[in-house]
Amino acid sequence: MRTEPHDLDRADLAAALADGWGLADAELEYVPEGGGSHHWRCLAGGERRFVSVDDLTATFHAATDENAAFASLERAYGAAGALRDRAGPGFVVAQIPDRDGRRLRRLGCRYTVRVEPVVEGRPGVFGEYSPSDRRSVAELLARLHGATDRVPAGLPDTTDLRIPSRASLEAALAEVGRSWRSGPFGEPARALLEDRAEDVAARLAGHDTMPARVRGTRDSWVVTHGEPHGGNVIRDPAGDLHLIDWDTAMIAPRERDL
Numbered sequence: 590m591r592t593e594p595h596d597l598d599r600a601d602l603a604a605a606l607a608d609g610w611g612l613a614d615a616e617l618e619y620v621p622e623g624g625g626s627h628h629w630r631c632l633a634g635g636e637r638r639f640v641s642v643d644d645l646t647a648t649f650h651a652a653t654d655e656n657a658a659f660a661s662l663e664r665a666y667g668a669a670g671a672l673r674d675r676a677g678p679g680f681v682v683a684q685i686p687d688r689d690g691r692r693l694r695r696l697g698c699r700y701t702v703r704v705e706p707v708v709e710g711r712p713g714v715f716g717e718y719s720p721s722d723r724r725s726v727a728e729l730l731a732r733l734h735g736a737t738d739r740v741p742a743g744l745p746d747t748t749d750l751r752i753p754s755r756a757s758l759e760a761a762l763a764e765v766g767r768s769w770r771s772g773p774f775g776e777p778a779r780a781l782l783e784d785r786a787e788d789v790a791a792r793l794a795g796h797d798t799m800p801a802r803v804r805g806t807r808d809s810w811v812v813t814h815g816e817p818h819g820g821n822v823i824r825d826p827a828g829d830l831h832l833i834d835w836d837t838a839m840i841a842p843r844e845r846d847l
Contacts, residue, residue: 615633669684669791716819
C-alpha cells in the first residue's frame with residue numbers, strides 16, 4: 590500500500606469524511622504503510638484523525654463479493670467498538686462512529702472508509718517481539734479473550750476453520766512442475782514450493798482431519814484479534830500498549846491469537 594488507489598478521488602474521500610464525521614475541509618496526507626488498507630493522516634477543524642480505506646475486492650475471510658466483504662468488516666469493527674464501549678479495555682483502538690453510529694461507510698462500490706483516533710507512540714515491527722513484549726501482548730490477549738461475553742451475539746464472524754485462499758495454493762501445487770512467468774518472483778517462489786510440495790500437501794491433508802475435532806470445543810471459543818503481531822501494536826509515551834487493525838476479529842479458539 591505504497592501509493593494511493595488510482596481510482597479513488599481524494600475529493601470524494603474528503604466529502605465522505607465531511608458528510609459522515611463532520612470533518613469539513615479535511616487536509617489529507619497519504620501514509621504509505623500497511624499491507625491491507627490505504628491510510629491518510631487527517632487534520633480538520635484542529636482535530637487530528639487517522640483515516641483508512643479498505644478495498645472490498647480484496648479477500649476478507651470467506652467473502653464472496655463486495656457486499657459480503659463489507660458486511661464481514663462491519664461485524665469485525667462492530668466487535669472492536671463493543672469491546673471498547675462495553676468492556677472498556679483501553680488498549681482497543683476502535684473506529685469512531687459516524688453521525689449515524691456506523692463504524693465504516695461505503696465509498697463507491699469498491700471501497701469503504703473508517704476513521705480512528707490518533708494514538709501517540711511508537712509502532713512495533715512485523716515479526717519482531719522482545720520476550721517482555723510477548724508477555725505484555727499475551728496479557729492484553731488474555732484481557733481480550735476474557736471480555737468475550739461483552740460482545741453482542743453475531744459480532745464478529747465465527748471461524749469456519751478453512752484455510753483462506755486454499756484453492757490458489759492447490760492450483761500452485763498443481764503447476765509446480767512447470768515454469769512460472771508471473772513476474773520476477775515467480776520462479777523463486779515456484780522453486781521454494783517445489784522443494785516442499787510433498788510436505789505442504791501432507792499438511793493440507795492433516796488439516797482436513799482437524800475441523801470436526803476442534804468444533805467440539807465451540808463452547809470455549811472467544812473473541813480473537815487474529816493478527817496481534819508487532820506491526821499492529823503501538824506503545825504510547827507512558828509505555829502502555831494499544832492494539833490496532835481489527836478487521837480480522839473473529840470468534841475462534843483462543844490459540845488463533847497465539
